[in-house]
Structures are given as C-alpha cells and as structure tokens.
Amino acid sequence: MTAWFQSTWLGAGFGWFLATLILILLIALPLMLAVAMVIYADRKIWAAMALRRGPNVVGPLGLLQSFADGLKVFLKETIIPSGANRGLFIIAPILTFTMALVGWAVVPFGPNMVLANINVGLLYLLAISSMGVYGVIIAGWASNSKYPFYSALRAAAQMVSYEVSVGFVLIPVILWADSFNLSRIIEAQRGHVFGFLNGFGFNPLLFPMSVIFLISAMAETARAPFDLTEAESELVAGYQTEYSSMSFALFWLGEYGNVLLMCGMTSVLFWGGWLPPVDWWPLYYVPGILWLFAKIGFFFFVFSWVKATVPRYRYDQLMRLGWKIFLPFSLIWVVLVSGYLEIVRYGALS
Amino acid sequence: MIQAFAFYLFATIVVASGVMTIGSRNPVHSVLWLILAFFNAAGLFLILGAEFIAMLLVIVYVGAVAVLFLFVVMMLDVDFAELRAGFARYWPFASLLAILLLSELGLTVGAWTVGALQPVRAAPTANGMSNIQALGEVLYTRYLYVFEGAGLILLVAMIGAIVLTHRERSDVRPQRVFRQVSRRPGDAVVNMHPGVGEGIEL
Numbered sequence: 027m028t029a030w031f032q033s034t035w036l037g038a039g040f041g042w043f044l045a046t047l048i049l050i051l052l053i054a055l056p057l058m059l060a061v062a063m064v065i066y067a068d069r070k071i072w073a074a075m076a077l078r079r080g081p082n083v084v085g086p087l088g089l090l091q092s093f094a095d096g097l098k099v100f101l102k103e104t105i106i107p108s109g110a111n112r113g114l115f116i117i118a119p120i121l122t123f124t125m126a127l128v129g130w131a132v133v134p135f136g137p138n139m140v141l142a143n144i145n146v147g148l149l150y151l152l153a154i155s156s157m158g159v160y161g162v163i164i165a166g167w168a169s170n171s172k173y174p175f176y177s178a179l180r181a182a183a184q185m186v187s188y189e190v191s192v193g194f195v196l197i198p199v200i201l202w203a204d205s206f207n208l209s210r211i212i213e214a215q216r217g218h219v220f221g222f223l224n225g226f227g228f229n230p231l232l233f234p235m236s237v238i239f240l241i242s243a244m245a246e247t248a249r250a251p252f253d254l255t256e257a258e259s260e261l262v263a264g265y266q267t268e269y270s271s272m273s274f275a276l277f278w279l280g281e282y283g284n285v286l287l288m289c290g291m292t293s294v295l296f297w298g299g300w301l302p303p304v305d306w307w308p309l310y311y312v313p314g315i316l317w318l319f320a321k322i323g324f325f326f327f328v329f330s331w332v333k334a335t336v337p338r339y340r341y342d343q344l345m346r347l348g349w350k351i352f353l354p355f356s357l358i359w360v361v362l363v364s365g366y367l368e369i370v371r372y373g374a375l376s
Numbered sequence: 377m378i379q380a381f382a383f384y385l386f387a388t389i390v391v392a393s394g395v396m397t398i399g400s401r402n403p404v405h406s407v408l409w410l411i412l413a414f415f416n417a418a419g420l421f422l423i424l425g426a427e428f429i430a431m432l433l434v435i436v437y438v439g440a441v442a443v444l445f446l447f448v449v450m451m452l453d454v455d456f457a458e459l460r461a462g463f464a465r466y467w468p469f470a471s472l473l474a475i476l477l478l479s480e481l482g483l484t485v486g487a488w489t490v491g492a493l494q495p496v497r498a499a500p501t502a503n504g505m506s507n508i509q510a511l512g513e514v515l516y517t518r519y520l521y522v523f524e525g526a527g528l529i530l531l532v533a534m535i536g537a538i539v540l541t542h543r544e545r546s547d548v549r550p551q552r553v554f555r556q557v558s559r560r561p562g563d564a565v566v567n568m569h570p571g572v573g574e575g576i577e578l
Contacts, residue, residue: 039377114408145506149431156439160411163443167404167450178450182443189439206508346553 062092075334102271114168119276122161126283129154134209136314147208159185169268177264181255187348188245194356195239198363212299222305225298236296243288250333293321386419403449428507
C-alpha cells in the first residue's frame, strides 16, 4: 500500500506519509472499538464470576453499554480543581491514552501486516510501557491533592520495580529467537516444540517465563490484584480522584488499551502471535490475524478472571514479589537459558 | 524532505525544552521538560540510524532515571524565596562554569567547520547488520574488559548503596511468607477426644 501511494503524484516522501497516516488510523480506530467492547466483556466476565448479570440494559445483551458510558462522560463537564496545575492536569490523561495507542505500531497482526517492522521492536515496546508511568505520576502530582499523590508515588515504585523483571523475562525469548524484531520472534516460534507446536510458551524452559511475564504485565498495567494505585479502600480512586468527564474517560480507555497491549505482547512473545497454536496445514487457512485476536481475547479473559478472583495485594507483598521472587528467578533463568543455548545450539562443549 | 522536517522538529524541541529545563520556576516542570528533551534526543538518534541507543535512551533515562528524579523532586518543599536567596553567592562560580561550557561548544563547532574532524557516518554498520549486532560484536570482543569493569563498578555501587541504607530493625516482626504458606492445619489444631468429665491437659 505504501508503494502504491508512493507511485502516485504524491512522490516518495508524502506518499509514504499519507500511507502511514492511513495505516495508523486503520489500527487506532478499530483499537478504540476493541477497547470499548473489551470494557463490556470485562464487566460481563466479572459479573458472571460474581453471579450477577452485568450490563444488560443498553442494546441487545447490553452490548452498547460502553458507548452509552462514553456518551455520558462526553456530555459531562470537565472539572479542573482550582489548586491543580492546569496544564499538567490536562496533559496527564492524554499522555496515558497516547502511550496505550502508540505501542501497537510494532505489533505484527499477520505475515507482513505490521505498521513499523523495526529491528528494535521489543525495545520499543519496553520503552513505551516505561513511558506509561508518567501519565499516572503527572496526574497525581498535578491534582495537588493527597490521595492522588500517594497513588502517584505507589505507581512510580510499582512500575519501575516490575519493569526490571519484565526486562529479564524478555532476554531468554530474545536469545532463543536471536532477534529483537517481533516478526522474526514470531517466525522463530514456528514448530518450536517437537516440530509442530508453535510458541515459546510450549517450551518447558520458557513456560515459567511466560507466567512471570503475564503476572508482571498485570502489575505493570496496575490491574487487580496489583491495583494499589487505585485501591478504593485506601486512596479513594487513586490518581483519578480529581478527574471527571473526558479526562477520566481517557485514563479509563488508556488503562484498557494498555491491558490489550500487554495481552498482545504475551501472545506475540510466548504463544506464537499470528501463527496457529499447532503447525498443521489446515489451520493456516484461518487468517493469522484471527489467531492473534483469539489469543489476545484468551489472555484478556485471564486478566478478568484474575481480577474477579484474586484479592488485592498489600504494598509490601507487591514489592516482595517483584524484587525478591521475580527478579532473582528471572535472573537465574537468563543464565539457565543462555547456558542451554550455548551448549545445545552453539556447541560450547564440543 | 520528511527527514529534514523531522530533524528540525526534534532539534527545535530538544533545544527549547533544554532552555525550559533551566528556565522554569517549578522544579517538577524542569524535570518534565528534561524528559521531553530526552525523548526528542532519542528521536534525533533514530534519524541518525542509531535505533538501539535511541531506545535505550528512552528506556533507561526516561523510563527509570527520570522517574526517580521526579520522585525526589516531587517530595521537595519548594520555597522560591529561599531558592533565589543563594543566587548572589553562587553566580560568579556559575558564570565561570557557563563560560567554560560555552567556549567548549565554540571549540567543537570551530573544529568541525575548519575540517579538523573527518565527518563519518553517524552509525557505521556493515550492510544488513543491525545496530545491536554490531554493538554486541564490538562490546563483547574488543572492549570486553572495559565492559566487565563497568559492570563491576556498578555492582560495587549497588552493594554500597544497599549497605549504606540497610538497617536491621529489631522492633518489627516481618511477615514470613514461606512459614505462613507451609503451615498446615495440623500445626495449629489438635483434635482431642476427652472422656466425659476428664478434661484435657494442654
């Protein structure tokens, strides 16, 4: 598509620009719709596990609930507290929302279906997820109110802690795939175990890493049971306390966008991305993008499931889990996997 | 064309946010401007073709170092009058530093314009070789000892920081998760069947 645009009168530069702009919209707009539906799905799953009905009034089966909510927050007044730092107060939700969207630029939706097929795709995702914390910190500070501020401090410590173990979890994957490029990481998973199971997660050496990654992803996106930043029994609504209307909605959408991105990362890094789970030819007739969506949907279900069943961690327990369990474990695993690869793949002993 | 546009965009924002870092009254704003500068410097690195350094800049500086900066600065009780009070005392030294830096900058630009420096490609890698690979091949062969030395220094610094701040507190009873988890009902509850009127001995 980019090549076609470049061949028209627009020329190489602006053709590329226009094509990329259209592709960005092609990713971002369905993503917004997906986020709306995923909020609905989350509420339905949560309700079902609590033996409730969940949203069931607006539209058939309550399917339009998210849109009704969206309309509601859109029509409300944005209140900016008089003591707040105006500019930063408004920038914070925008930043959160933007960071949730830009990560999708490097996610491959199918063979050659990727907006930016860059060599450092994985590092880009890490960079984006580490930027996500700023929305929360800025919101907490700019609100000029004590509960949001506590929440911001918690968020900063929590996200920095779990980023460390996420980094170490990714190293075995990178070593095995021999690349930082997400498309190549997916290709490396084709027939990875016994020649027919697609996905690093099926590998007993990498499966523990996939579990740690999923848990760290929950902590990174501040989802239950790690939602210390918005623990309502301690901090009212955390950093969102002073927010109303669209500025609140942007936090909300950003949070779910981040959750979807983390689900996407889990599927791409450990469970084969757009590859079918088993390397069997009839399965390849199903378009790769559907496999990816199915995997993302499954991991989103796991996120909701955990949210509905696991009680919230205490703050010191959260830190203990990150620094004293995940970090040493993933560090040992890096040594283990690199040793294994050095001996088996590169023949260090022979 | 678009590259030139991107370059001027990033460069302008880097310079402007650098100025704002010094200029803004509120230290938190300063840190945020600094973060913006880091971010756009990463963009400049991308244009140079050094994508690995660009990403590391964002991950390490924006994602970790600046968060801690912000963490500390947010805790400060900012008193502007007090901040300005020391100005008269410090300005001679500060201006000396500023003049030094300015002359260094001038020297660099001068050396560049007279052609003393050979302009080389900013990120010289062999064709088809990615940044990371090229960096790794140099880092783990020729500069291995330097690299390991740097790692060792960081390790010592980390241990030093832990030793300095760690204190053993005797008045708290921390949660021992392993003991809690490995505790079984049999450890706490005993089923007794006393006969009528006998009672039990504890």
